[in-house]
Each structure stands twice: as C-alpha cells, then as structure tokens.
Amino acid sequence: MTKKTFRYFISAVLLLLASIVVDAQDAIGRKHFLRINVDLASPTYSYFFDKNRIGYEAMAEYSYNDTLFFVAEGGYHQLIDTLSTSYQSASNGAFLRLGVNRNMMKYYNKRDRDIFYVGARLSGSLYNTNYSFINVKDSYWGNVSLSPPPTKTYMGFWGEVVVGMRIETLKNLFIGWDIRGSFKLYDTNQSTYKTLFIPGYGNAQSSVSLWMNYSVGYAF
Template sequence: MRTLTFSIKVFIFLFVVNLQAQKTSKKETPKDSVVYKTGYGLRLGIDLSKPGLSFIDKSYTGFEIVGDYRVSKNWYIAGEIGREEEITFEDFTTSTSKGNYIRLGANLNTYTNWLDMNNEVYVGGRYGLAIFEHTLNNFTPNISTGNPDIPIIFPNSPVNTPVSESGLTAHWFEFQIGIKVETFKNLFIGFHGAYKIGLSIDDQENFKTLYAPGFNRVFESNTGFGFNYTISYLIPFVNK
C-alpha cells in the first residue's frame, strides 16, 4: 500500500514538474521574428560590352560608368555617363561621331526577393544628353541633271577632305528593361536593353547625324536601340 501511495505521489510530482516545464518553455520560446535586411547605398560599375566591342570592332571605342542609389524598397535613382567614338561606313560616305554623354532617371524593381536575396528585374526611364563632334570624313558627290527620268550619277572620285562641326547636342528619352543579379556579397552582374526616342538631335551642315554618343545609331524616325552588360559593386551605407 505504501508503495502504491509513494508511486502515486511520484507520478503527481513528475506530472506537475512536466506541466510547469511546458509552461516555462512556451514563455521562453520566442516567435520567429528573424528580419532579413538588405543594403541601401551607392552602387557603381562599368559597362563591359563597350571595351569588348572596342576590341572586336576597330571603328568603335567607348567607355561607360553606371550607377544607382536605392531610395526605397523598390525604387532606385540611376544613371550612366560615358564617352564614345564611332566611324560609320555608308555606300557613299564615311563619318565619325565622338563625344560625351549622360543619362539620368530611375528604375523600379518588379522582382520579389526571397529571404536575404537582393536581385532585380526592373523597368526604368532615362533622359539622355550628348555633346559631340561630327565629321564627314569623305564622300562621293552625286550629279543630278534635274530630269527625273535620268538617275542620279555618283562619279568614282570621292572627296577626301574632312568637314567637321563641334558643339552638336542630342537629347532623348529611353525606356529600359533589365536585370541585376547579386553573384557575391555586394557584387552584381547586370544586363539591360533600351528603346530610345530622339527629342532633338543636331546635324552638321548639309549632313545628317548617323550616330550620336550614348544614343547609338540614329534611324530615319529618330529612334534607336541600345544595351549594356555591367559589373557593379554596392557600397552599403545602411541596412534596412
């Protein structure tokens, strides 16, 4: 009988201790409150496609610095600054355009990152400005008789005296779609494509500008296309 009484008392004691331990455990176990923070700061890099194109195409040289600054969860102030020189070969003309440009605007990140990821799939807009010099290196003049039934004649005697005009400007707007992927901590690889709409592009006297730095090839509709392939590094000022 004593043994049974003792066993009951031990069982009650262990039950109470176990119950108290469970209550204590519930009180001490915090909720899952892990917050993943990402860096807010200045991201700077270069466009790798321009040195690559310069290596492949000897008629082109260019360099571009890219950057952005994160102002909120999904918005970035962004821009590019660079210099280009392009020799354009046509059937009866050869021309050179060289100068500096800047593009300023913003990007909106449309990608929802998991946990501590910091990648982007973005859309963006830019206003672009270029100040450049355009040179008509050589051209083959045409001769017209004024008779629409007689075709224009291009003699085989090109004019090789260059004609240059400096202080030309180009203004445009462009729409961008791109991605940025964090490959290592704060190191990003990116790519974007752009559709450009010329607002105002100066021509040198008696010759249409065929290439504007930062705008690229100028088509008849004053539109153009562009792309870049970048590597950049984030300098985080604060984590949020």
C-alpha cells in the same frame, strides 16, 4: 511614331513616379545602398566586332527604397562610320542619362538585392562630328566629291525605356544586363551633312534605337 513612343515614355515615367508613394509605404526597413556598374558590352563589341567603335560607360544606382532606384549613367562613345568610298564620318563625345529604375521582383529576404527592373531615362550628349570625305557616284556624267564640312559640336537629346536585371554572384558583386529602347527627341545638327552617330544613343538617322549593356557592379 516618335509622338506615340513619347506618350508611352511619359506614361512609364508617371507610373514610376507614382510608385514612389506606394513604395515608401511598403518599405521594410532595408538599408540604402549605392551600386556602381561598369558596362562590358561596348568594350567587348569594340574588341571583337568593330574596332571603329569605342565606348566606355558606367552606371550608378542609389536605392531610394525597396523598389525604387535613382540612376545616373555616363560615358564616352566614338564611332568612325565608313561606307566604302561613299563617305567617312566620325562622331565622338560624352553622354549623360538620368532616371529611375523600379524593381519588379520579390525579395527573398532583407539581404537580397537582386533586381529585375524597368526604368526610364532622360538623356543628352555633347558631341563632335565631321566628315573625312563624301563622294557621290554618277556613272554617266561623272562622280562628285563634296567638300567635307569642318568638325562641329552638336547636342543630342533622347528618352529611354530600360528593362534589365542584376544578380549578386559574390558578396556585393553583381552581374547584369539591360535592354534600352531609345527614342530621339532632338538633334541640334540640322545641316545638310547629317550626324550619323550620337554617343550614348546610336544611329542618329533612326528615330528609335535599341542597345544592350552587360555590366559588372559593386554595391557599397
């Protein structure tokens, strides 16, 4: 599963890199610009649906040419994961994603900066994780409480394929969304007590993760 997804990811990256050459020839002399976006999905989700999840995220895009954008995204995520009386685990940390977006939409004119894009990212997170308690139920012989390990720092790495759009609603002011399909490459926590949440990625126990961002942005 992961190998197949990884192959798709590499293909997507190669296609995007190939487009740099084509796009350089197709450029129509538009101005380069930097767009800074702030994610609203994580804070909104935290406020309305899950107070145990905290997330802040910002994205910077620089237009290399008409269709290609270099992207850097970073943020901080925290999740306290509780399963009734079975366990409580907390993970928090910073993450960084680097990659490119390729605009797939035609521009109406030279000032048009709306985009519908596909993109690829290579991402990493430096995070802390710990367990407050772990209980295992045994209705016949008696329950067991495991000794929670102390807080430890780990790293997680993953790749992403992104699809999204940004629309200029007011002058220089953009709204946008993106869906990101992530696939885990490696997690340095290989101990018995697993990481449940990798900041920036999501469910660490799944080899594939899906998330969505809603953002507002400003173009300079």
